Amino acid sequence: MLTFIIIALTSFVSYRAFSNQSLVNKLIFYPPAVKRGEWYRLLSYGVLHADYTHLIFNMLTLFFFGTYIERFLKTSLGETQGGIWYIALYITALLVSILPTYAKQMHNHYYRGLGASGAVSAVVFAFILINPMSFMGIMFIPIMLPAFLFGVIYVVLSIYLENKQAGNVNHSAHIAGGIYGMLFIVVLFALSVDANILQHFIEQIKVSSWEDLIHIGY
Template structure:
């Protein structure tokens, strides 16, 4: 058992239950999915958050929840150490939920007059947690799928940002890469504001290793 309040399990279970339920209940799916047009037309602002509890299929759900849980442990532990168990858990939940919301703002602004545009998934929140963890542990090993090598997490983060930016400009694969990009940037900003020392933690590890 971890020595901190692990709320990531509760969030992952809740998200999984809602996603699975929505697959067989299209009325909930339609009511909760992110639709910038309906947000603007009807004032359904709750969709910024509710869409984070929906996923397209089993693969989408598993990928997001496994990535979320993998990176959340370190972030929860450090938040708990700095702010106390309850406040640290609260800040972690705030990071995740606001990451989902903030990462959808660029998509809303871009597609608010597009009736056909829809997006869903917790990717923005997951990216926020992921990049918060990278700030604390930039030299952690990450294995890219299908490649038999591990790379430092900060290198993965750089590649992730470049890929998300490039794919977001292309808009050719029906994935909301903008949510990945802005969720990641928001996670960095949130962590720097919450724990300014995280910048020194990041830099000291990088400089000790490479400089």
């Protein structure tokens, strides 16, 4: 339910902003404006997207992984508490994932940033932490990899592309969001139910066989 609310709110604001530049200017991540005290931009940028493709890709990813994480947290921690922590994960991931960019671009008057990718990455990597041996892949590519291996490749590729400064994608937000999503779950379960999620992650990988590491086809 909460995932659908996030998707609906993000989609509504993004849709309105597609034809309203004034709204974009008010909400977009703009480092000099943040430095002047407009701190809300460290969160509001997450309800904006560059175009329909950007929006649909992020919201579809959030739908598939967010509904699982929401259900997992509610089942593990209780309906109310789990829901609160799920929202906390998403909102704080928006903030944390953009901080490296803010530190780097603080004085750049030409930089603009938008999109929920950092928070979505946090949710995806939370899923990877909980289900490292679930198969994941990329649309239209008929090769599926265990989630943990997919995550490693994704991070390495993101670091490479960030260093090359390829395209208009904020790869550092993806990396920071992914790492934060995993840390959030590890700390949350250690403090709330005294569960060692990281040990569970390692044990799932250790008991797998080499045959489990690749799957051709869907």
